[in-house]
Amino acid sequence: MNSNLNLLIGLAMGLNLVALGSSRLPTLIRAMSAQGVMLGVMPLLMDHEPDWRVALVALATIAGKGLVIPSLLRRAMRTVQIDRELDPLIGFVPSMLLGAGGAIAALALTHLLPLLPEHAGLLLVPGALATMLTGFILLIGRTKAISQVCGYLILENGIYLFGLLLIKAMPLMVEAGVLLDVTVGVFIIGIIVDRIQRAFDSLDTRKLTALRE
């Protein structure tokens, strides 16, 4: 069971690097949604006795992160007719190296944290830290609004991964609420992106820093 889970987390960490290294937005969205689907499957692998509520949240996560959010983002991308990140603030190679360095540091330093013995053999904590770092790098280093949204969603994936540690203690209501918030957030951002494009003729968020009347 644990080795399957570790394999999935390892794949999710690989997808982090795909997200950091790709200049094309469809690839970024695909990496993000594949990661979301993997995360949705994880509670099913972790749970010892079958529980319909866990299965329901897993199903909702897979549907939300695998289908709804990517299709919203793709639609936003189509309306503004942008499919590439051209001049990121942190280049693709440096951001990949940063992400990989972060993943290695997370793997090497996790054993310093006071973890429960049943979590000691899992990659959950390093995976969560590496994914959150990836989200931060995307948020900081990219200039297009859609890439930044993907960064935010990957950051959320990392937090969800961390939350899996507490799956027994945390009410499932919280998970469901977070998922709903994220979906609605992406829905709204899809509309805002269109507005930004119309007002500024570009999705470069650096143009949004100056206030004017």
Added chain:
Amino acid sequence: MNSIIELIPRLGCWLLLAPLLPGIINKVKAWVAGRRGPPVLQLYYDLARLWRKGVVVSTLASPAFVILPAVAWVALLGAAMLVPLGPAGACLSFRGDALLMVYLLALGRFCTAWAALETGSAFEGMGAVREVSYAVLAEAAMVAAVLSLSVQTGSISLATMLAPSVGASAALLAAGLFIVLLAENCRVPFDDPNTHLELTMIHEVMVLDHSGPPLAAILHGAALKLLLFSVVLTQAVLPLTQLSPPAATGLLAGSVLLVTVGVGLVESLLARFALRRVPLLLTTAFLLCLFALLVAWKGGMP
């Protein structure tokens, strides 16, 4: 005396089989494109023809221009002699030969680049610069792969190092080493061996002014390097040592053939990458090998 008798068939195997690989790649490419293509043995004919020809040397070039291709060929052959051929074993084997292999490959490249600079042509200098700048990144990946193999088996001798790795580590290594193979042998996403378009050539531009036997040495050396990398890739991933010798030999030959066909398919289906996208791919290869190292180091799990 005995060791010399054992040495000759292995050496012959390397020398005679190497030119087959580019022929197979060209055949696969022709087959995908729906052409008949050159015969598989074309490189043998080319080598024989070049061997009989004379050498044209620029007035600018020093004698090194003729000597360096030979040195590069000997270095590549030396590297090949260290790599075990499945159950047949290596020609030479000692503790730390993995490091020597990496350095001999670097020496081969250094000599080719130097010989290119000898011609005094800015054009060939550009090719040498590109070759060396790709090599910096490809070598990092190669070193990470060698390190991960050595951590996995706790040895620095190629004969014991090329033991099968397991699971995730093997997959990562296979992907990383395949990209390194493509980069080191100047195959398609990095360089197009068929192109004669001046601004995009890398390896071809370095050997443009060579002729006759030195060019034959360069071509044979390139084929040898391709065979070397595919043998290393195969043995790093497949559990050859656990099979009976005939089965292992068959598997080795089959998978080297598979790697060659894979290179041909990549070459047919993929366009050459723009120069600025190459570092990204090589960094990916480096990271793949680095993560294989990490998996090996953690022993599958922390």
